[in-house]
Amino acid sequence: MSEAPAVLDDLREESEELDRLVAELPPGAWATPTPAPGWTVAHQIAHLAWTDEAALLAATDPGAFATAAERAAAAPDRFVDEGAEAGATAAPDALLARWREGRARLHRVLAEAPAGSRFPWYGPPMSATSLATARLMETWAHGQDVADALGVARPPTARLRHVAWLGVRARDYAYAVRGLPAPPGPFRVELRAPDGRETWAYGPEDAPQRVTGPALDFCLLVTQRVHRDDTALRAEGAEADHWLTVAQAFAGPPGPGRAPAAGSAPSAGRAPATGPSPVTGPSPSAGRPPGTGRAGAGGRGGA
Numbered sequence: 001m002s003e004a005p006a007v008l009d010d011l012r013e014e015s016e017e018l019d020r021l022v023a024e025l026p027p028g029a030w031a032t033p034t035p036a037p038g039w040t041v042a043h044q045i046a047h048l049a050w051t052d053e054a055a056l057l058a059a060t061d062p063g064a065f066a067t068a069a070e071r072a073a074a075a076p077d078r079f080v081d082e083g084a085e086a087g088a089t090a091a092p093d094a095l096l097a098r099w100r101e102g103r104a105r106l107h108r109v110l111a112e113a114p115a116g117s118r119f120p121w122y123g124p125p126m127s128a129t130s131l132a133t134a135r136l137m138e139t140w141a142h143g144q145d146v147a148d149a150l151g152v153a154r155p156p157t158a159r160l161r162h163v164a165w166l167g168v169r170a171r172d173y174a175y176a177v178r179g180l181p182a183p184p185g186p187f188r189v190e191l192r193a194p195d196g197r198e199t200w201a202y203g204p205e206d207a208p209q210r211v212t213g214p215a216l217d218f219c220l221l222v223t224q225r226v227h228r229d230d231t232a233l234r235a236e237g238a239e240a241d242h243w244l245t246v247a248q249a250f251a252g253p254p255g256p257g258r259a260p261a262a263g264s265a266p267s268a269g270r271a272p273a274t275g276p277s278p279v280t281g282p283s284p285s286a287g288r289p290p291g292t293g294r295a296g297a298g299g300r301g302g303a
Contacts, residue, residue: 004110004129010159011136015103018048018143021152023096030092034149035225035258039084041149042095044142046087047080049099051138055131056106058119065120072122076253106135123173123251137163137249141223156194156216164191164215167222167249168202174248183209183239191215209237211244222249227260 022030022045030042039047058065072079087095113128126134140163147154168189172182188207191200192214200215211218213233220226221233221244228244235241248254 004113004127004132007129007132007136007162008107008111010162011132011139012107014136014139014143014159017154018139018146019096019100021143021146021150025092025150027092029150030095032149034145036145038081039145040088041146042088042090042092043084044146045095045099046090047084048139048142049095049102050083050087052099052102052106052135055119055121055135056102056109058121059106059109059113059128059131062120069120069122103135121251133162133166137166137223140219141225144220144223144225156219158194160194160215160219161200163219163223163249164189164200165202167218167247170222170249171243171247173251174243174246174254177248177252178246178254180246183243185209187211187240187243189218191218209235209240209243211235211240222247224248224255224257227258229260 022041025041030040030045032041033039034041034044036044054065054068057068075082087098090098110128110132117128118125119128119131121131121134136159140159144154168187171187175182186203186207186209188203188205188210189201190210190212192198193200194216211233213231217226217231217233221228221231233244235244246254
């Protein structure tokens with residue numbers, strides 16, 4: 001029996017919310033530009049369909065997935081865009097049908113995966129739970145791009161706990177992908193849940209390095225949907241402060257992220273850092289992250 005029933009239910013709900021957002025759009029609206037440069041609403045849905053199909057391949061035919069991953073590695077700056085661009089040429093009704101079919105098939109396969117199963121991916125191999133969580137994170141992040149493009153405000157939900165967990169879990173990966181040593185000790189992360197009543201906490205309570213703030217802001221940050229200065233996140237300690245400048249919940253090279261909103265104050269939400277200055281490294285790549293992994297597929301803008 002699969003270990004991922006709860007997150008699969010949340011993944012279905014996240015997908016259905018985005019589905020409702022695009023299902024009734026007139027064909028011309030699928031060409032609406034999104035905040036991801038060069039990507040329309042159609043590109044966003046095509047990317048999700050493409051990545052669901054890649055996840056399905058990984059879960060059902062690891063050998064074929066390995067071959068596909070080798071092709072992707074040979075064109076790291078193009079393979080994600082090429083997949084989205086090819087899918088975006090389809091008629092909207094055909095593209096929507098493709099996405100629906102692929103995500104339904106993936107749901108069935110992950111629901112039936114034996115406990116302890118591990119699947120290859122563009123990053124480290126993942127369990128059914130981790131793969132479903134990655135798909136939820138990416139569906140939410142690209143859904144945010146679509147909502148922003150259409151001028152729709154989406155109330156945050158408790159499903160963000162999965163995205164937050166990935167962002168915390170991927171802390172050391174964010175350093176490794178930049179060629180930097182990870183901080184030696186654990187951090188404390190306390191995030192205010194969307195309902196305003198619950199706190200999602202990670203790490204030891206007495207950790208000197210701390211991050212606090214709204215869960216929505218943290219999730220937007222680790223998926224590179226917002227600039228750090230436009231969040232209400234607070235960091236205590238130099239290492240925690242630095243982490244918020246490099247955090248990413250997706251595999252692949254670091255992307256450029258989002259520029260700060262006009263008029264935003266530098267370093268908003270930061271507590272004074274104490275202790276030694278964090279290790280610095282090269283600036284994030286000018287390209288968007290091409291890989292897919294522990295937090296989903298790298299698409300325009302991050303996850």
